[in-house]
Amino acid sequence: xxxxxxxxxxxxxxxxxxxxxxxxxxxxxxxxxxxxxxxxxxxxxxxxxxxxxxxxxxxxxxxxxxxx
Numbered sequence: 001x002x003x004x005x006x007x008x009x010x011x012x013x014x015x016x017x018x019x020x021x022x023x024x025x026x027x028x029x030x031x032x033x034x035x036x037x038x039x040x041x042x043x044x045x046x047x048x049x050x051x052x053x054x055x056x057x058x059x060x061x062x063x064x065x066x067x068x
Contacts, residue, residue: 013042013049022052023059038062 020027
């Protein structure tokens with residue numbers, strides 16, 4: 001139920017687990033994509049946060065690259 005709420009109304013800043021629920025992948029994939037630079041990450045101490053608009057922009061960029 002919590003995952004459905006994140007997909008319907010995602011927060012502006014999300015942690016890895018929330019991003020994973022939001023786009024439907026596992027948290028490890030979110031970590032891997034951010035380490036490779038595919039998903040921009042904001043580091044605050046030990047916390048890794050992702051801006052919703054940056055995640056959506058990264059997905060659109062990956063989608064357009066896949067179509068080319």
